[in-house]
Amino acid sequence: MTILHSPIRILGFGSPIMGNDGVGLKVIEILKKEEFKELEGLDIEDAGVCGLDLLNLLDGARKVIIVDAILAGSPAGSVHRIEGRDLLKNAEFLPLISVHDLTITDVLMIGEQVQTLPEIVVIGIEIGSRATEITREISPDVFKGVDKAIRLIRKEVSSSL
Known part of the structure; x- marks a missing residue:
């Protein structure tokens, strides 16, 4: 995993x-091909299913x-913006379940x-059900959430640079 140095970081999780x-x-793949790749002060990283390694990726970020x-x-493809502090404050009550073993x-x-x-914002894309089959394909319903997620990320980045 890459060591990150920029004050703003976009981390994509998943298998x-x-x-x-x-x-x-x-x-993350799409963002790396777009205009964000040229911005200074911004790291865009595929974090895979890193678990506790996430703490290293947070270190030194704003x-x-x-x-x-x-x-x-919610329906597959829905996109949720969740403040990290809200996750911590409402950990017992927030209806958000990560699809990884360690949320x-x-x-x-x-x-x-x-x-x-640092300030943390989660952009969660609803997948509807737990993944059980090995495949590289993302369903069309879930893929519909990608554009909305990218728009939300652009808004987050523009308000932070």
Whole structure:
């Protein structure tokens, strides 16, 4: 995993071989091809399914935008913007379930105890159901959320640079 130095970081999470779970990585792939690749002060990184390694990727940042597949009970392709502080404050009540074994909320709760956390925004794309088959394909319904997620990320970045 790359060491990141920029104050603003966009991190995509997911598994590229678990279908819809890879939607966060698809967003990162598109962002790396677009105008963001030239911006100074911004890192765009495929974080895979890094778990506790996320804490290293937060270190030294001012703002981190996390893009991931979520299960929140909304229609597939829906996009949710969630403040990291809201995840920590409402960890028991927020209807957000990561599709990974260790949720982003779990990692942030640990991170809060061991380091100073930057501003964190999660852009979650609803996948509708847990990925169970090995495939690189993202369903059309879930893929519809990619453009909206990118628009939200552009807004976050423009307000932070």
